[in-house]
Amino acid sequence: MGKERTSLNGLVQNWEDMESVWRHTFSEKLQISPSDHNLLVIDSPQASKTDREKVTQILLENFQFAGIFFLRTSVASLRACGRTTGLVVEIGEGTASVSPISENWPMRHAILQGLPFHTASEMDTVRDIKEKICYIAPKWNHNDGFSYQQYQLPYNRRITVSEEAFQAPEILFHPARAGKEECGIPDMVYKAIMKSDPAMRADMWGNIVLSGGSTMFKGMSERLKSELEKHDTKSANINIEAPDDRQTLTWRGAAMKASEPGFEAIVVSKHEYEENGASFVHRRCY
Secondary structure (H helix, E strand, O other), X not given: OOOOOOEEOOEEOOHHHHHHHHHHHHHHHOOOOHHHOEEEEEEOOOOOHHHHHHHHHHHHHHOOOOEEEEEEHHHHHHHHOOOOOEEEEEEOOOOEEEEEEEOOEEOHHHOEEEOOOOOOOOHHHHHHHHHHOOEOOOOOOOOOXXXXXXXXXXXXXXXXXXXXXXXXXXXXXXXHHHOOOOOOHHHHHHHHHXXXXXXXXXXXXXXXXXXXXXXXXXXXXXXXXXXXXXXOOOOOOOOEEOOOOHHHHHHHHHHHHHOOOOHXXXXXXXXXXXXXXXXXXXXXOO
């Protein structure tokens, strides 16, 4: 593979490399015959119709899968929590998004993207520090309760982490403190709900679901609720669900969808693709 990243912020950057990854997965890891299987593909909220058509073309033509179905990551996360309507806050390795969903259908006009995260040269170390030490403080000017922690770097080096443990994740709430112009997560949630149909807003406030590895910070849901209450939400019943497995919530929701008795009937078959073209997937997939 070349130096270009195969995917970035949830979007494929190099289709040739992506096809190589898929081929290795299907042939070497899963050891399946694609023509014997339907495939459910989960894609990010920012994936375009063109992206879906390209995936459809590669998987049905080059790999010869029997059929294909697409599901947005946000819809899959909501489904994993037993809901069909609500608002999903997704924060992963690449970016963050807030997606209002009504009866399994993303309200595309109200979806907000923000906070792109760029790869660090020592990303594995950064990720490990984030997962083991960092947390969300109750408020920005948090001066109580933090401790000095030692972290072992490669080659027998050590660093001491103190205020950085809560100052680094603070970018999720106040990006401007790190020189970012994007909205913080609370503002994204508020704006997305305000863009939703007024009749749906109460359902959105009452069904906020956190999903993705970067929502796993200790104190995340409590701080988000506290920040949202600073907006004009007195009449709103704010409820935030933070499942213990939200790092893999999308996968669980997709697995539930693919296991439904009627799943075989809704996939876009290879025959339908050959008759109608790749754009046919938009008629059937969320």
